[in-house]
Amino acid sequence: MTDHRADRPHGSGRPRRSGGPGQGRGQDRDARSGRAPRGGRPPSDPARQAAYEAVAAVHRDDAYANLVLSEILRDMGLHGRDAAFATELTYGTLRAVGTLDLIIAAAAGRDVSRIDPPARDALRLGAYQLLHTRVPAHAAVNQTVDLVRSVAPGASGFANAVMREIASKDLDTWLEQVAPAYDDDPVAHLAVVHHHPQWIVRAFLEALGGDLEDTVRLLIEDNQPPAVHLCARPGRIDPVDLADESGGVPAAFSPYAVYLDGGAPGDLASIRQGRAHVQDEGSQLVAAALLAAPVEGSDTRWLDLCAGPGGKTGLIGSIAALRGAEVTAVEVAEHRARLVDQATTGLPVTVLPTDGRTVGRDPDLPEEGFDRVLVDAPCTGLGSLRRRPEARWRRQPADLPPLTRLQRELLVAALRAVRPGGVVAYVTCSPHMVETQVTVTEGARRSGVEVDFVDARPLLPPGMPGLGDGPTVQLWPHRHGTDAMFLAVLRRTS
Numbered sequence: 001m002t003d004h005r006a007d008r009p010h011g012s013g014r015p016r017r018s019g020g021p022g023q024g025r026g027q028d029r030d031a032r033s034g035r036a037p038r039g040g041r042p043p044s045d046p047a048r049q050a051a052y053e054a055v056a057a058v059h060r061d062d063a064y065a066n067l068v069l070s071e072i073l074r075d076m077g078l079h080g081r082d083a084a085f086a087t088e089l090t091y092g093t094l095r096a097v098g099t100l101d102l103i104i105a106a107a108a109g110r111d112v113s114r115i116d117p118p119a120r121d122a123l124r125l126g127a128y129q130l131l132h133t134r135v136p137a138h139a140a141v142n143q144t145v146d147l148v149r150s151v152a153p154g155a156s157g158f159a160n161a162v163m164r165e166i167a168s169k170d171l172d173t174w175l176e177q178v179a180p181a182y183d184d185d186p187v188a189h190l191a192v193v194h195h196h197p198q199w200i201v202r203a204f205l206e207a208l209g210g211d212l213e214d215t216v217r218l219l220i221e222d223n224q225p226p227a228v229h230l231c232a233r234p235g236r237i238d239p240v241d242l243a244d245e246s247g248g249v250p251a252a253f254s255p256y257a258v259y260l261d262g263g264a265p266g267d268l269a270s271i272r273q274g275r276a277h278v279q280d281e282g283s284q285l286v287a288a289a290l291l292a293a294p295v296e297g298s299d300t301r302w303l304d305l306c307a308g309p310g311g312k313t314g315l316i317g318s319i320a321a322l323r324g325a326e327v328t329a330v331e332v333a334e335h336r337a338r339l340v341d342q343a344t345t346g347l348p349v350t351v352l353p354t355d356g357r358t359v360g361r362d363p364d365l366p367e368e369g370f371d372r373v374l375v376d377a378p379c380t381g382l383g384s385l386r387r388r389p390e391a392r393w394r395r396q397p398a399d400l401p402p403l404t405r406l407q408r409e410l411l412v413a414a415l416r417a418v419r420p421g422g423v424v425a426y427v428t429c430s431p432h433m434v435e436t437q438v439t440v441t442e443g444a445r446r447s448g449v450e451v452d453f454v455d456a457r458p459l460l461p462p463g464m465p466g467l468g469d470g471p472t473v474q475l476w477p478h479r480h481g482t483d484a485m486f487l488a489v490l491r492r493t494s
């Protein structure tokens with residue numbers, strides 16, 4: 001997994017504040033617990049209540065949807081169909097929120113910034129039900145009005161009028177009304193129709209060589225819930241046995257991956273006992289590619305410069321155990337360094353909780369001290385939007401300059417840490433050209449060491465389609481079913 005933003009401990013995503021103006025503390029507590037307000041009727045059914053709490057926490061508290069929703073479902077004791085419905089509503093609403101807001105604004109006759117947050121989030125969930133689910137319109141309207149009555153009591157009449165207006169047209173009619181025409185501005189049109197901010201559509205289009213049709217395929221794929229991928233740790237479990245145990249199927253490309261339809265992978269004995277872990281297939285492929293690059297001479301000192309929370313270190317460490325190598329895993333955030341420690345129990349991995357840019361200054365990170373180095377750099381995460389429904393609206397173009405500076409500095413550190421003849425894999429879970437090609441070219445130029453680009457395509461499993469002209473590789477959700485991982489492999493020549 002490439003986890004770029006979950007820098008806070010689990011559990012901190014829980015709603016913290018009361019719901020909004022005009023809302024008493026008792027009502028707030030009742031609404032959050034899913035219980036009926038004293039003396040009143042239930043605010044809405046538990047699944048919708050759970051989805052409302054999750055969406056509100058994401059917008060109000062900057063919570064992460066996956067963390068906060070699982071906590072809410074557990075607190076409310078929701079399972080099975082209720083939990084699945086709450087999840088669909090939460091994730092679907094968060095993915096589509098930019099477009100839902102345009103429709104709500106058109107229906108309300110005012111910008112959504114002028115609607116109180118609790119009513120706004122309830123309307124977002126209501127609009128999603130009307131336009132994207134099979135929920136009958138009358139149920140979506142009534143349940144939303146009930147929800148608004150419990151979280152923003154003064155706004156229920158307004159919500160009723162807005163919901164009825166939205167229900168008066170279907171999705172295509174609304175999109176025609178709120179999206180710019182494709183012929184006038186294709187990027188702006190696709191952004192609204194496929195629920196992505198324009199700057200992200202533009203970045204995808206550029207990375208896909210200006211191919212609008214391919215970009216549409218990617219945008220559509222980004223809105224699908226992804227399958228869960230497992231990694232069968234080499235030497236610990238065979239993927240066929242893992243597939244039998246989990247009810248999954250061996251993957252198309254990674255020799256270690258198993259696809260699951262869903263379920264709770266954390267309950268599998270193989271995961272609990274460290275024989276397997278959850279990891280996107282693309283992450284497995286790029287980590288394995290580093291180890292497939294030929295190096296001459298010593299090949300026992302491997303470095304993972306950005307290791308937390310430890311997905312790739314787990315795979316690399318398992319292979320190191322089979323090949324007699326040792327892995328140094330660097331992670332600057334202390335709690336994430338602890339996660340790397342937990343993820344690599346029993347493997348030949350030493351975790352260093354330090355800044356990867358201290359190569360040459362930290363005695364454990366000597367210059368020219370390693371045969372292979374992985375830089376899985378912190379990035380915008382635009383390649384894993386399927387897995388993080390709120391991320392596309394939270395990320396901003398202003399995030400790019402500090403991130404690309406850090407990426408460049410980490411790549412320079414990696415090129416100094418590798419010995420001449422050794423290899424560095426630079427990886428991001430973002431296809432943004434500024435984080436991929438530009439960073440690699442600039443980092444290599446500024447490092448002061450001589451490098452050659454290694455063609456990364458033969459380092460991936462034979463027969464993988466859609467790998468482009470090399471030497472770098474960009475994986476894609478719509479082509480490979482993986483996150484959009486970027487991989488550049490550089491050999492130090494002097």
Ligand SMILES: C[S@@+](CC[C@H](N)C(=O)[O-])C[C@H]1O[C@@H](n2cnc3c(N)ncnc32)[C@H](O)[C@@H]1O
Nearest residue numbers: 306307308309310311312331332355356376378
């Ligand atoms: C993309 S994530 C790595 C994911 C990881 N390789 C995996 O597969 O689980 C990037 C990581 O780099 C860490 N990081 C950020 N700046 C760093 C630095 N200067 N030195 C070392 N690690 C850093 C972040 O805390 C984050 O955990």
